[in-house]
Amino acid sequence: MTVLLFGGSSQIGHYLLPLLAARDEPVVALSREARASVPGVTWLNGHLPDGVPAIEDVSAIFSMGPLQRFVSWLNQAALLHAPRVIAFSSMSAESKRASEVPAERDLSQLLRDSEAALAEACARHGSAWTVLRPTLVYGAGLDKSLTPIAHRAMRLRVFPLPAGQGMRQPVHAQDLARAALAALDNPVAAGRILAIGGGERLTAGEMFARVRASLPVDTLPLPLPAWLLRMARRGVGKLRGPLSRLEADLIADNTEMTRLLGIQPRPFRPDAECWGRRLG
Structure with missing residues (x-):
């Protein structure tokens, strides 16, 4: 039997693929770009919703990309063995x-x-x-x-620090990969939409700080006071949404997820590796 992965090259897939490769079942991951297969993982070229090659004997499916495209494929797919489905949505749904x-x-x-x-x-x-909503x-x-x-x-050596008081709960992609695998292994998670956030809530301002x-270079802090953000919110249309959210709480209640999956996400303690590359 085969585990099928959509979004294997995403940030969650970056951590989920090694976890799946260490298990007994073969893993097939789909990508628009040619990728070299590695032990335990076969990469195939394809795309959602109508460019997915036929894959037989699928026991489980993970979707970490756009949910609407995945559902469009799922509606037309021939799946003979009723595979377990784990899909990511977003807390933006709420x-x-x-x-x-x-x-x-x-x-x-659209998400809902x-x-x-x-x-x-x-x-x-x-x-x-x-469904997991990070x-x-x-x-x-x-x-x-x-x-x-x-x-x-890092490029400009200046870091804007908006004075947002809305609460944030950043969640590490590795914790989401662990949660997805736990959902696969726990039948009690079936039929559930589970919110999942990080292990710590902090203000938007503190999150940016x-x-x-965490950056590997020195940057000049540029405080952005609340009055300036209010003016920008009224005067610049494309900033209206992002700036209004600085005062809104964007958090998740992990209670049900932790009860069912046993996952305790880490607090927000980023380091330079979290940003992927160092800019000199």
């Missing part, structure tokens, strides 16, 4: 539900609709499923939130 930015409300609705569609598709296949993800230098900020600060402290 945190952006009441956003003042229409595009963010649309994203929230995709989660419901995944449950329906799995029911047709007879497959048990689990908060802000970091750890492999592949995220599109904190890593670009870190790289820009810790990112700055």
